[in-house]
Amino acid sequence: xxxxLIAMLVTVGIYAVLALGLNVTxxxxxxxxxxxxxxMAVGAYTTALVTKTFGFSIAAGMCLAVFASAALGILVSVxxxxxxxxxxxxxxxxFAEIVRLIASNETWLTNGTDGIAGISGPxxxxxxxxxxxxxxxGVTAALLAVSLLVxxxxxxxxxxxxxxxxxxxxxxxxxxxxxxFRFKLQAMAIGAGIMGLGGAMYAHYISYxxxxxxxxxxxxxxxxxxxxxxxxxxxGALFGSLVLIALLEGSRxxxxxxxxxxxxxxxAAREMLIGLGLLLxxxxxxxxxxxxxxxxxxxxxxxxxxxx
Amino acid sequence: xxxxxxxxxxxxxxxxxxxxxxxxxxLTIIYAVLRFPSFAVAAHATVGAxxxxxxxxxxxxxxxxxxxxxxxxxxxxxxxxxxxxxxxxRGRGPLTVxxxxxxxxxxxxxxxxxxxxNELRGYDVPLQRDWMISGIRIGPQQVVNLVVSVVLMLAIFxxxxxxxxxxxxxxxxxxxxxxxxxxxxxxxxxxxxxxxxMALAGLGGMLIALDTSVNPLVGFRIMLPIFAAAIVGGMGSxxxxxxxxxxxxxxxxxxxxxIPPIYRTAVSFGVIMIVxxxxxxxxxxxxGN
Numbered sequence: 137x138x139x140x141l142i143a144m145l146v147t148v149g150i151y152a153v154l155a156l157g158l159n160v161t162x163x164x165x166x167x168x169x170x171x172x173x174x175x176m177a178v179g180a181y182t183t184a185l186v187t188k189t190f191g192f193s194i195a196a197g198m199c200l201a202v203f204a205s206a207a208l209g210i211l212v213s214v215x216x217x218x219x220x221x222x223x224x225x226x227x228x229x230x231f232a233e234i235v236r237l238i239a240s241n242e243t244w245l246t247n248g249t250d251g252i253a254g255i256s257g258p259x260x261x262x263x264x265x266x267x268x269x270x271x272x273x274g275v276t277a278a279l280l281a282v283s284l285l286v287x288x289x290x291x292x293x294x295x296x297x298x299x300x301x302x303x304x305x306x307x308x309x310x311x312x313x314x315x316x317f318r319f320k321l322q323a324m325a326i327g328a329g330i331m332g333l334g335g336a337m338y339a340h341y342i343s344y345x346x347x348x349x350x351x352x353x354x355x356x357x358x359x360x361x362x363x364x365x366x367x368x369x370x371x372g373a374l375f376g377s378l379v380l381i382a383l384l385e386g387s388r389x390x391x392x393x394x395x396x397x398x399x400x401x402x403x404a405a406r407e408m409l410i411g412l413g414l415l416l417x418x419x420x421x422x423x424x425x426x427x428x429x430x431x432x433x434x435x436x437x438x439x440x441x442x443x444x
Numbered sequence: 445x446x447x448x449x450x451x452x453x454x455x456x457x458x459x460x461x462x463x464x465x466x467x468x469x470x471l472t473i474i475y476a477v478l479r480f481p482s483f484a485v486a487a488h489a490t491v492g493a494x495x496x497x498x499x500x501x502x503x504x505x506x507x508x509x510x511x512x513x514x515x516x517x518x519x520x521x522x523x524x525x526x527x528x529x530x531x532x533x534r535g536r537g538p539l540t541v542x543x544x545x546x547x548x549x550x551x552x553x554x555x556x557x558x559x560x561x562n563e564l565r566g567y568d569v570p571l572q573r574d575w576m577i578s579g580i581r582i583g584p585q586q587v588v589n590l591v592v593s594v595v596l597m598l599a600i601f602x603x604x605x606x607x608x609x610x611x612x613x614x615x616x617x618x619x620x621x622x623x624x625x626x627x628x629x630x631x632x633x634x635x636x637x638x639x640x641x642m643a644l645a646g647l648g649g650m651l652i653a654l655d656t657s658v659n660p661l662v663g664f665r666i667m668l669p670i671f672a673a674a675i676v677g678g679m680g681s682x683x684x685x686x687x688x689x690x691x692x693x694x695x696x697x698x699x700x701x702x703i704p705p706i707y708r709t710a711v712s713f714g715v716i717m718i719v720x721x722x723x724x725x726x727x728x729x730x731x732g733n
Binding site: 166168170215216219221222223225226227229230231233234237240241353356359398400401403404405407408410411412414415418419422 | 533536542551667
């Protein structure tokens with residue numbers, strides 16, 4: 137039981153990192169990156185390959201994962217970021233599918249749909265499974281803390297203000313003399329890099345990855361986590377991931393008690409729940425549980441505006 | 445022999461492209477009027493495929509009636525799901541609505557998966573031998589599909605050109621404010637756009653399923669080609685969707701001559717990237733940027 141709870145906490149931590157990455161692009165800069173699953177996959181495969189094939193350390197593998205995802209984030213968006221946001225949404229969604237195609241078919245590199253097994257974990261050989269879980273919980277907490285720190289620094293710095301301004305009114309920002317393209321490209325790279333880290337954390341924890349893990353549905357999970365928590369708020373990303381895992385795990389147990397439901401229906405019901413959950417939150421609680429700004433500031437800001 | 449192969453690919457491409465054209469038209473009509481890329485066309489293609497399947501294989505209706513069922517059911521589901529899920533979000537920007545349309549897709553797809561399971565199903569149509577015309581293989585079903593798509597395409601053009609509702613839709617797409625001053629009810633027009641857009645997606649999905657199989661992923665599998673077709677033609681342009689559909693269909697089938705079939709989806713992605721880099725507004729997109 138304790139082991140299960142630790143495993144769930146690690147999962148929450150990994151989703152929280154992914155949601156933080158999404159918060160940089162979508163929450164702060166307002167860029168609809170729907171390719172989360174793709175960037176996660178790139179991170180996971182990068183670290184799996186370099187640690188297994190070239191014997192890199194896990195830390196080096198994770199760093200390379202971040203860089204590889206960030207580089208692809210730039211590559212995918214450099215052509216489309218100048219256009220309207222909806223094009224980027226389509227392109228990134230397509231990117232995630234292409235990553236999955238490549239992972240499934242370039243068997244020489246990725247072992248195809250069989251996936252890559254036996255990915256190393258920190259001290260996995262020397263520890264009992266329970267001890268390993270504890271160690272990895274620590275690793276996850278540390279990496280999450282670093283990501284959170286980076287994102288908080290970004291959000292508080294003038295840089296974060298520019299991103300939020302681009303989200304709220306891009307024309308205004310470019311009139312003020314900022315290159316919105318450069319800022320958006322950087323936000324995309326940072327977000328993709330963080331998502332790559334999330335993927336790498338997943339790979340070293342589970343020790344097995346396959347193309348099936350990185351379905352586009354994952355992107356929706358992460359959108360749900362961030363929206364529930366509070367889009368634009370880094371702590372919202374954390375809290376929302378907790379809610380997401382509670383929902384995913386809770387529904388597994390609840391739906392399984394329904395008699396005469398088969399495995400496919402169980403999976404379908406859970407996916408339905410996620411989609412429905414996102415629609416409901418978007419409609420009835422768009423600010424999430426931890427809104428970006430406390431209510432009182434919002435009101436003060438609107439009071440002041442007419443006087444300017 | 446190589447020459448024959450190319451001609452065969454070209455024909456396959458035209459047939460497949462014509463099928464793609466219907467959902468691409470649906471996407472582009474909704475985009476023109478409602479101003480967001482609706483990923484839910486994928487789900488409605490699947491809804492249409494299943495509606496046609498139930499009409500044809502469960503209730504034993506002839507294929508022509510099943511086409512009508514696929515068209516009507518997906519159109520109605522389109523209007524209802526939009527009213528329930530997407531309409532309340534419209535004030536919050538196209539990207540939020542686009543993301544919600546993905547959530548809606550997941551919900552609809554899984555309702556079907558819950559009801560029908562994952563297995564591949566087929567329509568109740570007699571197996572027909574392909575015709576061989578001087579070395580070129582053509583399936584009778586392909587011809588039927590081609591005729592149905594072309595007739596529908598012409599009907600849609602006539603609708604926009606000649607009917608009051610069609611003109612109202614174009615007016616709202618051009619300038620909603622001006623249209624409402626002239627007494628056109630934008631809400632009614634949006635409902636119309638949703639109905640037609642999703643009905644076309646549904647019929648397209650059914651035609652594609654006739655060629656392959658009915659399963660919950662019918663729509664999701666053609667999502668990238670549909671978007672590629674609409675982007676190539678210029679988002680919001682109905683003639684563009686026809687040109688785009690044919691372009692993608694032919695490009696995808698021709699590419700099979702040189703790349704493994706598994707990568708055919710990648711062709712759509714490649715075309716999207718190229719078009720967005722070189723000519724972001726597409727062939728016909730006057731308001732592409």
